[in-house]
Amino acid sequence: MDKITTPVVCQETADEMVVEFEQQGGSWAAIEAWESHSSGTDGPGDAERTTVTGGIVSSYEYDGCVYCGDTAFFKCGTCDTLSCHDGYSDTAYCQPCSKQVHLSGDIDEIDGSEQSDGITDVDQSTGITKKYSSH
Numbered sequence: 001m002d003k004i005t006t007p008v009v010c011q012e013t014a015d016e017m018v019v020e021f022e023q024q025g026g027s028w029a030a031i032e033a034w035e036s037h038s039s040g041t042d043g044p045g046d047a048e049r050t051t052v053t054g055g056i057v058s059s060y061e062y063d064g065c066v067y068c069g070d071t072a073f074f075k076c077g078t079c080d081t082l083s084c085h086d087g088y089s090d091t092a093y094c095q096p097c098s099k100q101v102h103l104s105g106d107i108d109e110i111d112g113s114e115q116s117d118g119i120t121d122v123d124q125s126t127g128i129t130k131k132y133s134s135h
């Protein structure tokens with residue numbers, strides 16, 4: 001397992017997105033984000049829920065939150081929700097908790113969905129990553 005996707009809430013708009021993380025050394029690097037449509041039927045499907053350990057970083061190719069552009073993350077200590085963050089403030093707003101939270105320490109654990117074999121297929125000749133539904 002070297003890739004997971006996990007829901008992330010925008011601290012500015014409260015909208016949800018999905019962020020894909022790739023394992024790079026001992027850390028998990030954000031590489032891509034897209035808008036989540038969790039109310040529909042196009043959810044994560046049969047992807048396995050998983051918890052991984054390691055710090056979170058943003059890769060150079062990560063464009064940031066799809067809603068506000070923030071490229072870092074924070075994890076609420078109360079509800080465990082992962083949200084976008086500007087990366088330098090020591091406070092953040094947790095939308096699910098509707099409160100300002102103080103940040104301390106680094107994220108060392110993420111809950112996500114494992115990207116199992118067959119879902120992602122990288123075309124080596126172009127470098128384009130294609131996603132297939134897994135049924």
Ligand SMILES: [Zn+2]
Nearest residue numbers: 010065068084
């Ligand atoms: Zn955001």
Ligand SMILES: [Zn+2]
Nearest residue numbers: 076079094097
């Ligand atoms: Zn919270």
